[in-house]
Amino acid sequence: MRLCVALGIVLTVLIALTVKARVRRPHHRPPPVDDHDEAVTDPSPPPRAAPEPPSFDPSAQALGPAHIFGRVLPPPGEPGGLQGLTVTADGGARSVEARTFSDGRFDLHLPPGQYAIVAAAGDWAGMAASVPARAGGEHEVTIGLGPTVSLRGRVRAPERVAELGVKVSPAERDDWDELRTIDGDGTFEVEGLVPGRTYDLLFEGEQARSSTVRAVTAPASDLLVQVDALPVLRGAIGVPGDEPCPISHVGLYAPTELPKSDDELDAEDERAAAVDDDCRFELTVPDGASQMMLLAVGAGWHLEQAISVPPVGEPAPVCLNPPCRAPDAQAKVTVSLEGAPAGGIHATLRAAGDEGGFYGCGSNAATCTFDRVAPGQTMTLEVGSSECATRTMTILPSAGPNTINVRCVPLPSGPTGAESGGP
Numbered sequence: 001m002r003l004c005v006a007l008g009i010v011l012t013v014l015i016a017l018t019v020k021a022r023v024r025r026p027h028h029r030p031p032p033v034d035d036h037d038e039a040v041t042d043p044s045p046p047p048r049a050a051p052e053p054p055s056f057d058p059s060a061q062a063l064g065p066a067h068i069f070g071r072v073l074p075p076p077g078e079p080g081g082l083q084g085l086t087v088t089a090d091g092g093a094r095s096v097e098a099r100t101f102s103d104g105r106f107d108l109h110l111p112p113g114q115y116a117i118v119a120a121a122g123d124w125a126g127m128a129a130s131v132p133a134r135a136g137g138e139h140e141v142t143i144g145l146g147p148t149v150s151l152r153g154r155v156r157a158p159e160r161v162a163e164l165g166v167k168v169s170p171a172e173r174d175d176w177d178e179l180r181t182i183d184g185d186g187t188f189e190v191e192g193l194v195p196g197r198t199y200d201l202l203f204e205g206e207q208a209r210s211s212t213v214r215a216v217t218a219p220a221s222d223l224l225v226q227v228d229a230l231p232v233l234r235g236a237i238g239v240p241g242d243e244p245c246p247i248s249h250v251g252l253y254a255p256t257e258l259p260k261s262d263d264e265l266d267a268e269d270e271r272a273a274a275v276d277d278d279c280r281f282e283l284t285v286p287d288g289a290s291q292m293m294l295l296a297v298g299a300g301w302h303l304e305q306a307i308s309v310p311p312v313g314e315p316a317p318v319c320l321n322p323p324c325r326a327p328d329a330q331a332k333v334t335v336s337l338e339g340a341p342a343g344g345i346h347a348t349l350r351a352a353g354d355e356g357g358f359y360g361c362g363s364n365a366a367t368c369t370f371d372r373v374a375p376g377q378t379m380t381l382e383v384g385s386s387e388c389a390t391r392t393m394t395i396l397p398s399a400g401p402n403t404i405n406v407r408c409v410p411l412p413s414g415p416t417g418a419e420s421g422g423p
Contacts (some may be wrong), residue, residue, distance in 0.1 A: 065109045155229065338405055380393075
């Protein structure tokens with residue numbers, strides 16, 4: 001009996017200990033990873049979630065082209081005003097001609113944007129300006145035809161500009177029509193235009209710098225346009241003063257058009273010009289040129305220089321092989337014999353102390369002129385006539401024009417004499 005009681009007590013204690021152990025057993029957690037220890041990762045990638053099917057968003061889809069439709073009404077009292085009808089949508093960068101019907105109805109399917117809808121039939125025209133075209137939307141317009149209009153005005157241009165003409169294009173389109181000749185007095189008129197439409201005008205001519213007038217709304221009159229002549233490049237080649245100019249060819253070329261060899265140069269080339277005895281030249285710059293190459297060649301000479309052409313005005317003068325003499329670096333001496341009877345005068349001009357070389361001039365009038373006289377040196381002038389005594393004087397010509405007035409002293413009766421003195 002006592003044994004049974006003891007066994008029961010032991011069994012009760014064991015059950016209690018077992019329950020207590022289960023209650024106090026901590027939940028198993030992975031040990032923390034020290035920051036300084038290398039992390040251990042599972043080599044197998046984590047499972048990927050299945051992608052969701054894309055949702056359908058109607059607002060994100062293309063809505064289709066814009067639809068512009070409508071009707072063109074004939075001019076009042078002109079039942080045949082729709083013959084040869086054309087309807088065009090002008091969006092600036094593009095234009096689309098419409099499908100039209102005999103009753104004036106039309107249909108246009110276009111990319112979204114803003115358009116001018118232009119209708120024309122013979123001498124009649126009309127326009128609906130700034131018509132909006134929304135993607136997938138519709139817009140109805142009605143266009144009434146009326147008489148076409150014109151742009152009129154006057155052009156001013158230098159005398160050397162000839163055969164002026166004008167072209168017209170819808171604004172910002174550069175879709176120029178045929179050249180219309182401008183009258184000799186400079187007046188012009190461009191007819192057959194759409195009322196309310198904006199145009200660009202292009203003026204061209206021989207020896208003219210092209211000029212564009214932008215954004216002129218028709219009709220317009222009393223337009224005043226200035227057209228400039230083509231720019232001229234002036235220059236010279238520096239050579240010793242006592243040597244003849246060695247240059248045989250001077251010309252302006254685009255950088256990509258320079259001749260590969262001097263043997264290819266053509267004396268008749270319109271891009272070339274002659275040089276004078278002082279190695280000076282003038283070259284017309286081609287219309288629209290901004291960068292050119294100046295080329296000068298001769299026996300033992302080949303010179304090149306880049307030329308920048310300003311958008312307005314003329315390029316700066318150039319000097320190849322400096323120093324060059326300026327165009328006015330020479331003197332021009334005009335001698336007048338006051339009171340000389342009819343019959344003309346004669347004169348000589350030589351550097352002081354130079355008995356070899358001299359300048360001479362003669363005239364049937366009372367004056368004569370010495371051109372291309374070296375300036376800045378003392379010279380001896382002698383002037384007389386068949387009825388005036390020869391006068392001798394010393395002068396110092398300056399660069400540019402010089403005028404010397406000498407009083408006529410009548411010759412004494414008998415053999416011709418000479419008299420020295422001042423003017």
